[in-house]
Amino acid sequence: MELNKNNSKKILGFIAFGILLFVGLEHLSIVGNAFRWVLGLLFPFLLGACIAFILNVPMRLLEEKVFRKLKGRKVWDLIHRPVCMLLSIIVVLAALCLVIFLVVPELIRTITILSKSVPVFMENAQAWLIQLAEDWDISTERLESINIDWKQMLETIGKFLQDGATTVVNTTIGVTASIVSGVVNFFLAFIFSLYILASKEKLGGQFRKLLQVFLPEKRAGQFLRVCTVSNRIFSSFVTGQCTEAVILGVLCFLGMTILRLPYAMVIGTLVGFTALIPVFGAFIGCFIGAFLILIVSPVKAVVFIVFLMLLQQLEGNLIYPKVVGTSIGLPGIWVLVAVTLGGSMFGIAGMLLFVPLCSVIYTLLRESVYRRLKPAPSSDHKQQP
Numbered sequence: 001m002e003l004n005k006n007n008s009k010k011i012l013g014f015i016a017f018g019i020l021l022f023v024g025l026e027h028l029s030i031v032g033n034a035f036r037w038v039l040g041l042l043f044p045f046l047l048g049a050c051i052a053f054i055l056n057v058p059m060r061l062l063e064e065k066v067f068r069k070l071k072g073r074k075v076w077d078l079i080h081r082p083v084c085m086l087l088s089i090i091v092v093l094a095a096l097c098l099v100i101f102l103v104v105p106e107l108i109r110t111i112t113i114l115s116k117s118v119p120v121f122m123e124n125a126q127a128w129l130i131q132l133a134e135d136w137d138i139s140t141e142r143l144e145s146i147n148i149d150w151k152q153m154l155e156t157i158g159k160f161l162q163d164g165a166t167t168v169v170n171t172t173i174g175v176t177a178s179i180v181s182g183v184v185n186f187f188l189a190f191i192f193s194l195y196i197l198a199s200k201e202k203l204g205g206q207f208r209k210l211l212q213v214f215l216p217e218k219r220a221g222q223f224l225r226v227c228t229v230s231n232r233i234f235s236s237f238v239t240g241q242c243t244e245a246v247i248l249g250v251l252c253f254l255g256m257t258i259l260r261l262p263y264a265m266v267i268g269t270l271v272g273f274t275a276l277i278p279v280f281g282a283f284i285g286c287f288i289g290a291f292l293i294l295i296v297s298p299v300k301a302v303v304f305i306v307f308l309m310l311l312q313q314l315e316g317n318l319i320y321p322k323v324v325g326t327s328i329g330l331p332g333i334w335v336l337v338a339v340t341l342g343g344s345m346f347g348i349a350g351m352l353l354f355v356p357l358c359s360v361i362y363t364l365l366r367e368s369v370y371r372r373l374k375p376a377p378s379s380d381h382k383q384q385p
Helices: 006-025 030-067 074-135 142-146 150-198 200-214 217-258 264-274 281-296 298-327 332-373
Strands: none
Touching: 006 030, 006 217, 030 074, 030 150, 030 217, 074 150, 074 264, 150 200, 200 217, 217 264, 217 281, 217 332, 264 281, 281 298
């Protein structure tokens, strides 16, 4: 390799990267703390970008489909952005409020009924223990013969309660501080998302100019291509996920109505909402729904679990791969792999993120493979007369 100026820069760059990588691995804890500190500073802005991306899906639908005929009118051009932004926020909030107002009151009512049934359960448990003692011939004299250090037991219980009280106070303070911090971060993120939505075209133009100035033309084009594919796939994922959740919620409501199970509307809405979590979300709705029905009838709760397991199989093997997998261009088997890996590594957030992320990688890799497999034009090809 000729040692010219460009090659020297590349060699120095590799050396510098190797040194930094070695130092980072030697001080991994410091690097991790520094990364978490930087992530904490940037978290409101990253959250704001995510909120803006989600709100942009219905907002773009309103701008390009619903109010398309009004485009070009002077008054509409002045107010279309805030109007569509406000309508998008209302749609998202209405969906959240619908779930909260339908499900939360029923959960509270169920927990109240359970709390009232606890004394009855304790009486039954006491009667069962007495019957068990009689069956095993455990007399009062035998219980008294067992040597128990009551003083030591009381001291242990007192110490446990004291430590527990201290832990509860510390936990309460920590949770309160986390809630306040979370509310402030969410408020900042929401304001930041509104700024992004209000001037998204301007920000996009500035980002392109920035890439064209600081990157070679070819690299800038490749990076913009990746951004375009990512934006298209993530938008399709959000749309497909919402469509799939609506389909599953409607099917759950219809099935429960046919089977005459209670809380059909409430549980159908809940299952549809939790289905926003890919593949495994319906299991969360199944657990809560079974908990609600259990108070009415344990037999019906079992019927509901069996029904939803069958519906989940239909959703996971047919509806989800077709609706979401097709919309993002990812085959069903890779959707399942992405959800499993994402859930194992990062929980629910990983499930939501890994499906479109794997679709982006799959799309770019497929395009690269097809481009490399495409036969090059023959150099000795002669044009026919």
